[in-house]
Amino acid sequence: MSWSVDVKMADETKMMFVRPRNCHSCGNGFFGLGHVVEYAQQIGAWDILDLAEGQAVQSNVFQAIDDHDPFGIYGFGHGAECIYTGDTEQEIFSCEECDRLNGRIVYLLSCLTANGLGPEIMNQGAVAYAGFNISWTWISENVDGDPYEDLYALGFYQSANELWMALLDGADFIEAVQASIDMYNYWIDYWWDNPGAPWSQDAIQWLLYDRDGLVALTYCDTIVLQEECETLGCHWYNDACHTMAEHENGGGGNWLLLLPVIAVIGIAFIATKK
Amino acid sequence: MPDTFSPEMKDLLMRRLEARKQAGSLAPIYTIADGGKYGMHYTPDQIIDEARRGTSIGEEFLFAEKRFMDELERRRKNGR
Numbered sequence: 606m607s608w609s610v611d612v613k614m615a616d617e618t619k620m621m622f623v624r625p626r627n628c629h630s631c632g633n634g635f636f637g638l639g640h641v642v643e644y645a646q647q648i649g650a651w652d653i654l655d656l657a658e659g660q661a662v663q664s665n666v667f668q669a670i671d672d673h674d675p676f677g678i679y680g681f682g683h684g685a686e687c688i689y690t691g692d693t694e695q696e697i698f699s700c701e702e703c704d705r706l707n708g709r710i711v712y713l714l715s716c717l718t719a720n721g722l723g724p725e726i727m728n729q730g731a732v733a734y735a736g737f738n739i740s741w742t743w744i745s746e747n748v749d750g751d752p753y754e755d756l757y758a759l760g761f762y763q764s765a766n767e768l769w770m771a772l773l774d775g776a777d778f779i780e781a782v783q784a785s786i787d788m789y790n791y792w793i794d795y796w797w798d799n800p801g802a803p804w805s806q807d808a809i810q811w812l813l814y815d816r817d818g819l820v821a822l823t824y825c826d827t828i829v830l831q832e833e834c835e836t837l838g839c840h841w842y843n844d845a846c847h848t849m850a851e852h853e854n855g856g857g858g859n860w861l862l863l864l865p866v867i868a869v870i871g872i873a874f875i876a877t878k879k
Numbered sequence: 880m881p882d883t884f885s886p887e888m889k890d891l892l893m894r895r896l897e898a899r900k901q902a903g904s905l906a907p908i909y910t911i912a913d914g915g916k917y918g919m920h921y922t923p924d925q926i927i928d929e930a931r932r933g934t935s936i937g938e939e940f941l942f943a944e945k946r947f948m949d950e951l952e953r954r955r956k957n958g959r
Contacts, residue, residue, distance in 0.1 A: 631911075684912060740910040740912035741910065741912075742908050743909055744909070807904075807908070810944060813943075814943040814946050817946070
């Protein structure tokens with residue numbers, strides 16, 4: 606392994622959601638992630654930390670991490686290359702301050718963080734990171750409401766949520782990423798088959814755009830030697846080691862060889878039933 | 880990240896956006912990034928303005944339009 610810091614194992618019985626509501630256009634995300642929170646609570650296998658609305662700010666997030674040490678963190682909010690923000694649109698994590706994510710699996714439904722913050726989160730010892738290298742974009746007819754009650758918004762949020770839903774159902778990290786991609790594909794096909802809807806083309810193109818902008822990083826992305834990369838079942842291309850195979854929309858490849866590490870991620874979600 | 884476009888491709892994509900706006904099939908969109916002049920909610924007019932001015936978010940709008948054209952071509956060649 607090639608992390609530049611020691612990786613500490615977080616508490617696998619704890620899971621945290623960060624879902625601001627009062628930032629611009631954040632209503633859909635707040636309610637959208639609420640469906641995942643509800644599902645996790647129904648399963649009942651984890652202590653759920655739900656930092657919602659005004660609680661979704663840096664001080665509360667840091668305090669919750671320090672106090673509870675959650676293994677999984679799923680956050681929604683505005684982002685840029687090196688910043689992820691909360692309810693007040695102020696920084697929660699940045700490239701300069703993300704060391705608290707050491708030992709955790711992190712999914713940020715936020716824009717552009719895969720271009721800077723995501724890799725830095727891995728450098729700080731995260732077990733895995735998923736996020737987007739594009740401005741995650743969606744269509745909604747009621748941006749303040751529940752996206753699951755809006756057919757256009759539903760496809761976007763269901764696709765994004767599917768990554769975490771799959772983890773809750775026992776998938777490992779790579780399977781969960783693929784489940785999300787599969788859900789995007791389901792909705793792309795749905796709108797392809799409904800060309801009479803006024804915004805069907807936009808739904809298709811933005812679902813394609815979001816799907817292809819999903820980036821998943823694991824320890825593979827911290828390896829610098831080709832031989833080690835290939836020995837461990839990662840993918841070497843563009844002079845770098847990658848979790849995902851090239852040109853596969855983030856899925857597939859010989860990831861079975863990654864099972865020793867992926868199992869750590871998956872088991873944490875499967876085997877912590879109380 | 881979005882590719883860059885040739886002037887000819889950018890012109891084609893701009894004409895597609897404008898034609899779709901005229902036809903009422905260009906949807907207003909939301910993002911969770913603030914990469915342009917208008918914030919996180921873009922009306923069809925604002926989408927076209929950002930794309931025309933070549934802002935970072937405008938480039939993404941063009942790239943998404945191109946992404947649809949690529950998918951159309953892919954499906955025409957390969958089926959679903």
